Amino acid sequence: MKKKNFLLFKYLIFLLLILSSGSLIAQIDTNFYQTEEIMITGTRTEKKIIDIPYPVSRIEQSSWQSTRKQAMNEILGYVPGLFFQPRYGNHDVRISIRGFGSRSNSGIRGVRILLDGIPESEPDGQTRVEALDFSAIGKIEVVRGNSSSLYTNAPGGVINFFSDINFPKTFVLTDNEFGSYDLRKNGVKVGYASDNAKFMFTSSYENYGGFREHSSEFQTRVNSVYEGQLSNKSTLSIYAYYVNGLIRLPGSQNLTQYNLDETKSDSTSIALDYRRITKKGRIGIKFNTKFGKDNNNMIEVLGYATNKDLTRADSRYRIYTRSGLGGSFRYVNQTEIASRNNEFSIGGDMYYQGGPMEFYTNVKGAKGDIIKALTDETVSNIGFYFTEQFPIVSNKFDILITGRYDRVNYDSKDNQNSIADTSRLFDKFTPKFALNYKFTPNMAVYTSFGLGFDTPANNELSNYPTSSNNGKTTLNPDLLPQNSTNFEIGFKGDLPPAGRSFLRNTFAELTLFSTQVKNEIVPFVVDGTYYYRNAAETQRNGLEAGFNTEITRGLTLRAAYTYSDFTYKDYKALVIKTTPVITQTVTDYSNNIVPTIPKHLFNSELGYNYNFSKYYTVFAKINFNYVDGMQVNDANIDSLKTAAYGLIGGQIGININYKGLSIIAYGGVNNIGDKKYVSFININDSQGLFYEAGLRRNFFGGLTIGYQFLK
Secondary structure: OOHHHHHHHHHHHHHHHHHOOOOOOEOOOOOOOOOOOOEEOOOOOOEEHHHOOOOEEEEEHHHOOOOOOOOOHHHHOOOOOEEEEEEOOOEEEEEEEOOEOOOOOOOEOOEEEEEOOEEOOOOOOOEOOOOOOOOOEEEEEEEEOOOOOOOOOOOOEEEEEEEOOOOOOOEEEEEEEEEOOOEEEEEEEEEEEOOOEEEEEEEEEEEEOOOOOOOOEEEEEEEEEEEEEOOOOEEEEEEEEEEEEEEEOOOOEOHHHHHHOOOOOOHHHHHOOOEEEEEEEEEEEEEEEEEOHHHOEEEEEEEEEEEEEEEEEOOEEEEEEEEEEEEEEEEEEEEEEOOEEEEEEEEEEEEEEEEEEEEEEEEOOEEEEEEEEEEEEEEEEEEEEEEEEEEEEOOOEEEEEEEEEEEEEEEEEEOOOOOEOEEEEEEEEEEEEEEEEEEEOOEEEEEEEEEEEEOOOHHHHEOOOOOOOOOOEOEOOOOOOEEEEEEEEEEEEEEOOOEOOEEEEEEEEEEEEEEEEEEEEEEEEEOOEEEEEEEEEEEEEEEEEEEEEEEEOOEEEEEEEEEEEEEEEEOEEEEEEOOOOOEEEEEEOOOOEOOOOOOEEEEEEEEEEEEOOOOEEEEEEEEEEEEOOOOOOOOOOHHHOOOOEEEEEEEEEEEEEEOOEEEEEEEEEEOOOOOOOEEEEOOOOOOOOOEEEOOOOEEEEEEEEEEEOOO
16 A cells, blocks of 8 residues: 555544544434344344444435436445446446455446345346336345355345335325436336235336437336235245346447547447347245244245346347246244343255357347357355354343355356356355444444355356367356455444534444455456456455434435555466467566556535425435546556546425325436546456446436325
């Protein structure tokens, strides 16, 4: 770390510690934390935030109801440690937590995504989130940092989305959004509530013209949830969704193209109509029950089935058909041991997915007549875990031990028999050890140490001609999982108010982490096609800080800051060129900065609410987001590095609630200064096509009208 950055690092730590002594600021939405009340389930057991010995957050629907909500970065931008890079200015968001997930040039890797506790992440860890409709989501839980001891392929953390099922009364509403670049989204939502059952249904249609040329999309989504109380101890839940959509892909730009006109698409993307068509559905059934003395035992069983048809048109025309079956179980026991409330849990997960993949020639955007290749691919994972949390000092000092064994299997068959069939198997046990000490019932320090395990995604295992077996098998024989050693120490808690009406509802958190990654998986390109290899070793050190407050009645502030110092400690990379002949050279990238990760990341929002009367509230918000410059490839060519940028946005609106009738109307603008910036980096592209621009100044608005049946 350079001297000036080290001094800045120390200054930030000092500043945050001083602020946390009594004047740090709390959450704009008081439901965001409330550490003594809010329960988190993404840690595999139901715990209060203050009792969990690692950084967790819960975000309620009220915090995003009146914002532009086309992608996750617009919803979760104020959670420290999360960095989002939306492709083409609107979709296919890359998520990284502590560097995990940054290698993905399409979809999400290294961060486990769940919807109602059911994996949206596929068995290999790859995730696409077309099915997420934020009108149907009621809350979101984020677990930051290594979660490999609880979930498959989750070295960066877990994001769990929950359907909006906790409504008190039957209702109906229509939710509508509109904005620049022909953004339009219209939906209906119905909720039915009785004494022992609830049902929620949403249907929406989204259409977007796109910021860049050839970047339009549409999505049709249907989500539904049923939750029934079979008894005062047992619950049955049924979840279902369907999504059908198309996304056109403009492709990335080189520096000259980006500087000339960042809205343009390359001619090939237009000529071949690069696009992705997705049809995807899922149904899941969950049953849980409590039993024993004082209901101190709980069993939960979950089963689900998935189906996905994906058509991908780029340099090739590919058709994927995937069907999947999965399930999980968990058992939780709470027992008093030595006058202390011990909690022990065991559980397991299984997910199998398979189907054919067809390859054709892309003929001006249409499928060629002759099949070029036909493979049959299956991926499965099975894992078992345990957790043990024991209070060394009751209600004060806890120890948590967790561990998980994962077995991930890949099988690929070439049905045309031009390439040898092959399979790869990866397995590992990953433990984690953590301590949590509470100064007061709502202030705690914690520390944890654990191992992480991240297998390659199925597409990352594609073989290439210069591998150790010269491309003679369908799967790359050389690519290994990446393993990590993770340490963190932190503070979180509700802080006392500065006065009766000043700096109330204050929450602060600060986490320092250090992660060492061996065999890090990084992308590279040969003749326009992406492949993956292992870097030797990477060191990641950083800081995550968040604070939230009600400064005075109606005036709120929330902010998040992340510092990342990620470098390759030992990395000798194989560089492959195929023209005029195949050549391979070794380049030393040791001590280079890991690309696509900003050293400094800061997000903040200042909001004001004013109640005209019992029924009418007006609100206004202004936000500022800063992203430091980033390297675009492992070589760290400074002339190609992206520029740092800061974006300002704002919105106003009104909320009316009168005798069951609810109306929310709002309008706003993002990127008020019309800043030109790179929102997504296409890592390590051999043709220099690194850059994808973010949205310039854009306007948005929305109108939600609902009625709650009071009787």
